[in-house]
Amino acid sequence: MLINHIAQTGKKSILIFLLIIYTLLNFQCASNKPDPGNLDGKDNYKKGMTLIAKKKYLRAQEELNQAVIAGSHTEWGDTAAFYLAESYYLNKEYLLALSEYQRIIRRMPFTTFLEQIRYRVCECYIAESPKYFNDQTYTYKAIEEIQEFLDDFPDSEFRSDALIANRDLRDKLGRKAYETGILYIKMDEPEPAISAFLEVTSKYYDTKYFELSLQEIVHAHCIDLNIEKAQEYLETNRALIKTESVFNQAAKYIADAKKTMEKRSK
Numbered sequence: 279m280l281i282n283h284i285a286q287t288g289k290k291s292i293l294i295f296l297l298i299i300y301t302l303l304n305f306q307c308a309s310n311k312p313d314p315g316n317l318d319g320k321d322n323y324k325k326g327m328t329l330i331a332k333k334k335y336l337r338a339q340e341e342l343n344q345a346v347i348a349g350s351h352t353e354w355g356d357t358a359a360f361y362l363a364e365s366y367y368l369n370k371e372y373l374l375a376l377s378e379y380q381r382i383i384r385r386m387p388f389t390t391f392l393e394q395i396r397y398r399v400c401e402c403y404i405a406e407s408p409k410y411f412n413d414q415t416y417t418y419k420a421i422e423e424i425q426e427f428l429d430d431f432p433d434s435e436f437r438s439d440a441l442i443a444n445r446d447l448r449d450k451l452g453r454k455a456y457e458t459g460i461l462y463i464k465m466d467e468p469e470p471a472i473s474a475f476l477e478v479t480s481k482y483y484d485t486k487y488f489e490l491s492l493q494e495i496v497h498a499h500c501i502d503l504n505i506e507k508a509q510e511y512l513e514t515n516r517a518l519i520k521t522e523s524v525f526n527q528a529a530k531y532i533a534d535a536k537k538t539m540e541k542r543s544k
Contacts, residue, residue, distance in 0.1 A: 319348025323358045330361060335369035356382065356389040367398060376402040397436045400424050404443050410454045421447050445484070452482030456491055459498075468498040489524045496528040500535035508532050 326341035342362040349355045363378035379395045379402070389395070403420035424444045428437065459474030471494070478491035492515050499508035512528050519525045 319345035319358070320352075320354070323349060323354065326358070326365070327361060330365055330368070333368070335365045338365040339369075356386045356391065359386070360389070360391045360395065363395070363398070367402065370405070372402040372405045393431050393434060393436075396423075396427050396430065397434070397440065400427055400440065400443070404447070407447060407450070410450045410457070414451060414454060417447050417450055421451075448482055449485045449487070452478050452485035452487040455482065456487040456494075459491065459494055463494065463498060463501065466501060468502045471498045471501075489519050489521055492519055493524045493528045493531075497531045500531040503535055503539060505532060505535050505539065508535065 322341045323345035326338045326345055329338035329341060339362065342358055342365060345358040346355065346362055349358055359378070359382050363375050363382065366375035366378055376399060379399050382389060382391070382395055400420060400423045403416050403423055406416040407414070407420050408416065421444060424440050427434070428440055434440070455474050455477040459471045459478070462468070462471035462474060475491040475495045475498070478485070478487050482488065496508045496512050499511060509532055512532065516525070519528070
């Protein structure tokens, strides 16, 4: 009798153990099943938009990324993709934002956000454009994107901002070339200085460094004591120098060079 009781107790224990395992497995499977109300990621989208409004951009990125994956086939899929890119942009992660904006352009070329996205691409490159003395790859790219944007959207609401940004970027490139010329002037290297200033006058004629470069070309000729060339250049470009102080400084360089020549001839 005792043996039978022990055997029956053991069987009950095994059954209870198996029941517990079965229950746990069912619970785990149930917890892994997607929420049937969120199969298209709309809940993630709503949470992401709320988080953007609260400026919690990192958490917004997580939610919106899930929304984009699940809702790419939906009518609001491009909206989720756009605001995913925006969450990177607003968090100042410009290169990541740029990647997302460009992905939308490739995959959804007819999105209603196209104009905004194209200008955001410009803004990402503008934001990555460094100080004038650093490599200007992103500056050149920003100018290129701005020009293409203006060509494609001539009546855009962003036109005024784009033109201002373009001018500032060109000023930066003009300054880089101008400062290079000044450096050569300080090193008493007039020929490479002239080349740098000519880059300004030919490429960045609409910047504030244009007149100064004309002045410094005269200066460079005077350093070389080539007074005839200096005078000829100043006379040829007299009409382009609108600022009296710039013209007077160029004339002073010539006068000083003449004095130096006179001293040497004595």
